[in-house]
Amino acid sequence: MESAIPLHLKTERTRHKRVPDDYQPPYPSFVARYKPAVSRVVMAYFGVQYRGAAPNAATEALAEIARRFGAASGPSHWDRARYLDQAGYETIISVAYWNDIARFDTWFEPAREAWTGQQREDLGTFIEVLRPTVARHETLFSSPDRPEGVAAIADGMSGExxxxxxxxGMRDRIPLSQTDAMAPGSAPxxxxxxxxxxxKAxxxxxxxxxGQDWSDTEASERELYLDDVEPVLREGMDFLRDDGLAIGCYANxxxxxxxxxxxxxxxxxxxSWWxxxxxxxxxxxxxPTHVRIFGAAMKYLSTLGPSARLRLYHEVTVAAADEQFFEYLNCHQKTGMLAAVETTGA
Incomplete structure (x- = not known):
């Protein structure tokens, strides 16, 4: 049994874990392992938003950022996802990951200027970037053989x-939590x-x-996930999207x-941003929304046991103020971190 915190980031604790040293988890989970030489990672979200059918400008912008990702100094991994936001805007986000901050810095400024430096008809664009030290970051995977997100640029996976x-457990996996409460600063x-x-957050x-990956599930398990778990998850996600500000979720x-x-x-x-x-x-x-998600997931996993093929993962970052960048052009006022400043009266 390994610690989620790699040996080179271990330090004498001034803040205690939530479990004793002899704690044995009831099922296996794994974390991404970076090479010790990697001191920072970058996670950069490039988004477009529009109403109705995709304008030509959206298609062109998405093709352009994909080309830039493939250029010299581009990311080691990227993926793309979509959703319909609370204001009815189709949103497509390309998320890119680097493990070399100098390479990112070389790449970023011209990409930023191309993305948010020019007006596009019927299209909003935005950039949300974190560049945390690895001590401010953690991952967790139910399976070690299919990395997602930032773990795709890691050196490999841990043992259990x-x-x-x-x-x-989420806090205990973040190396900085050994000595720091990671309390929030002033308003955005x-x-x-x-x-x-x-x-400026x-x-x-x-x-x-x-994340959730049900691509390996077969008929009965897929039906169980899509009928019994996913609707409860969606309800919780919609709550955070629409009403999360009251509990500290800026955007979901x-x-x-x-x-x-x-x-x-x-x-x-x-x-989501918290x-x-x-x-x-x-x-x-x-x-209550997460209690229901947790209950549905536990019922699902207890029903299937070790035969479950659903894959789950997450990545969590607690970023210092100088490790963040948020920029929006022609976006509605509740897009991403704009929702946070709207509530503070900015």
Whole structure:
């Protein structure tokens, strides 16, 4: 049994774990392992939004960012997903990951200028970037053989880890939690740069990407997931999208991953921005919407046992203020982190 925290990031704890040292989790889970030389990762969300049928500008923009991803200094991995947001806008997001901050910095500025530096007819564009130290980040996977998201740029997967299957495991897997409460900073601010809107968030902003992959399930298990679990998950995701601000969730997107040819795959993920890790923990531990998600998932897994083919994963980052970048052009006022500044009166 390994610790989720890699040896080179272990330090003497001033803040205790939620479980004793001899805790044995009831089922296996795994985390991504980076090479010790990797000190930071980058997760960059490039989004387009529009109403109705896709305008030509959206098709062109998506093709352009894909070309840029494939260029020198581009990401080591990227994927694309879509969802319909609370204002009725179709949103397509291309998420790219780097494990070399210098390579990202070389690549980013011309890509940013091309993405949010020009007006496009009937189209909004936005960029949301975190570039955390690896000490501010954790992952968790139900299976070690199919990395998703940021784990796709890791060196590999761990063996079975101890810090999971209990409330507080998410925090315990973040190396910084050994010594830091990761409390949030002051309220987000809006910065206007011509037509561009930038959000200056705050210290210890939290991002979660939490995914589901049912592509390996067969008929009975697929029916069980799609009929009994997914609707409960969607209800919780819709709550966070529409009413999450009151509990510290600035924005939530429940995405369907797109295949290379643009078709909808049998993968989804929720992606949300939170005021703090503590706010995310409170929702997970006690809010009725997540209690129902957890209950449906546990019933599903207990029914199927080890034969379950559903794959689950997540990545969680608690980012310092200088590790964040949010920029929006022609987007509605509740897009992403714009919703956070709207509530603060900016």
């Amino acid at each position: 880890v101890q810090e999971h299957a209990y409330w507080g 601010e809006l910065i206007r740069d011509g037509a561009r809107l930038r959000v 705050h210290d210890n902003l939290c991002l979660i990407r939490s 997107r429940y995405m369907r991953v797109l295949a290379v040819d643009g078709s909808v795959s049998e993968k989804s993920y929720g992606q 005021k703090s890790l503590a706010a995310l923990e409170r929702w997970a531990e006690s809010h």
